[in-house]
Amino acid sequence: xxxxxxxxxxxxxxxxxxxxxxxxxxxxxxxxxxxxxxxxxxxxxxxxxxxxxxxxxxxxxxxxxxxxxxxxxxxxxxxxxxxxxxxxxxxxxxxxxxxxxxxxxxxxxxxxxxxx
Numbered sequence: 010x011x012x013x014x015x016x017x018x019x020x021x022x023x024x025x026x027x028x029x030x031x032x033x034x035x036x037x038x039x040x041x042x043x044x045x046x047x048x049x050x051x052x053x054x055x056x057x058x059x060x061x062x063x064x065x066x067x068x069x070x071x072x073x074x075x076x077x078x079x080x081x082x083x084x085x086x087x088x089x090x091x092x093x094x095x096x097x098x099x100x101x102x103x104x105x106x107x108x109x110x111x112x113x114x115x116x117x118x119x120x121x122x123x124x125x
Contacts, residue, residue, distance in 0.1 A: 023111045025053045029121040040089045041101045041121050052084020056108040067095025
């Protein structure tokens with residue numbers, strides 16, 4: 010007599026999060042670095058990071074600029090932006106991180122602010 014059994018193998022859920030650093034400002038230019046890493050603290054290469062700059066124009070109106078970039082081999086991506094004259098940079102917030110087979114778990118802080 011033969012006996013058969015069913016074995017279910019569940020793949021581990023690959024989770025990633027993002028670390029957001031302060032915005033570096035030089036006149037009208039600003040840059041921010043984002044690192045995406047897994048639960049072990051290793052960088053996640055090839056993840057698409059989406060985010061949004063928020064700033065006030067010279068008339069005090071809130072404006073936004075959306076960005077998207079892909080992390081390098083170490084899991085990092087840098088966004089650079091030149092703002093209009095008279096703009097006041099408010100922040101850059103990560104809005105999503107995607108990679109096939111991975112789940113994005115937002116960190117408690119998903120925005121970076123200018124230094125100073």
